[in-house]
Structures are given as C-alpha cells and as structure tokens.
Amino acid sequence: MCAMAHTKYTPEALLSMPDGDQYELVDGELVERQMGFRSSRIGGELFGLLRAHCRQHQLGWVLPSDAGYQCFPDDPSKVRKPDVSFIQAARLAVEDEPEGWATIAPDLAVEVVSPNDLFEAVSVKVREYLAAGVRLVWVIDTATQMVYVYPHDRRGEILTQADDLSGEDVVEGFQCRVADLFAPPVG
Numbered sequence: 001m002c003a004m005a006h007t008k009y010t011p012e013a014l015l016s017m018p019d020g021d022q023y024e025l026v027d028g029e030l031v032e033r034q035m036g037f038r039s040s041r042i043g044g045e046l047f048g049l050l051r052a053h054c055r056q057h058q059l060g061w062v063l064p065s066d067a068g069y070q071c072f073p074d075d076p077s078k079v080r081k082p083d084v085s086f087i088q089a090a091r092l093a094v095e096d097e098p099e100g101w102a103t104i105a106p107d108l109a110v111e112v113v114s115p116n117d118l119f120e121a122v123s124v125k126v127r128e129y130l131a132a133g134v135r136l137v138w139v140i141d142t143a144t145q146m147v148y149v150y151p152h153d154r155r156g157e158i159l160t161q162a163d164d165l166s167g168e169d170v171v172e173g174f175q176c177r178v179a180d181l182f183a184p185p186v187g
Helices: 011-016 037-057 119-132 178-182
Strands: 023-026 029-032 060-063 084-088 108-113 136-141 146-151 157-159 164-166 175-177
Touching: 011 023, 037 060, 037 084, 037 108, 037 136, 037 178, 108 119, 119 136, 146 178, 164 178, 175 178
Parallel strands: 108 136
Antiparallel strands: 023 029, 060 084, 084 108, 136 146, 146 157, 164 175
C-alpha cells in the first residue's frame, strides 16, 4: 500500500493563490473558510460599526475577513483570518502597513460562527489568538444570538441580546447593543 503525499503549503503560496482568500493555513494544510449568508451579513455589520467608530476617533485599523495574520509563536507558518479584526494605530504605522500577512497579532479578533463551524474548531482559534497576544476575542454565535467575550487578562463572559458589547480598553469608546448585530436590514 502506498501512502499519498500531502502538499504542504507556505504562507507565501497561500498569498499568491487566486482563491487564497477562502482559506487559512494550519500545519501547512489549507483550511477552507465557509461563511453562510447570515454569518457574513452579521460580520459585515460589525465591521461597519467598528470601522465608523475607529475612523471617527482615529483609533486604528479595522480589517474584514480576508485579512490574514501570521503571528502565532507555536507555528510561524500558520495564517488565520478572523472575520473582523482591529489593530490599534499606535501599534502599526502607515509606513509599516504589510503587503502580505500581518506579522503582529491584532488587538481584537472576531469570529462569527457559521452553520458548518464546529465548537471545538472555534475554541481552538480562540486559544490560538489569546496565545498570540490578542487582547480581546469576540465569538458571535448566530444560532443563539449570543456573543462570547474572551479578554486576555480575565475570565470571559457571555452576552445576550439585552446586553451591550463593549470594546473595553482595546477599542476605546466602542459600544453596541448585541441585538443590533442580529437585526436584519429590512423589516
């Protein structure tokens, strides 16, 4: 019996792929990212709210789901792409804006749970982000309409639609009602 050789990919190869925006890179393997319509809409809503707030207050960089991070100390070739991310302006100067993957951890990483996401896979990402130095992770569960908040320095919390989501000291002054993330744009 002959063992099949698996192709090992590099971050550079992923960056040059025409459909590379659809994948993350873990242990040299491509991991497909599949967002449904609803999870994509909710991620886009949060991106818009964060971007408007950060532009108004000149807080930093807000990036959508195709921005990749190569910042993991346990695996320097790993590339993860949070659904929304934020880097404070003081940590990334305009002249240092990367052409490819960011090699610094974002200050905020957001994962929007899609219909095909497994809880364990999302939990692994949360642990990876926190180990890489991400200060705040939000996991938005579209099925339960809850947000799981994971700060780097204390125990996390679960927010319901009645709660406010806060940027804490990471995205200063940002706040939105959890219910607003799930509200459809049409009645």
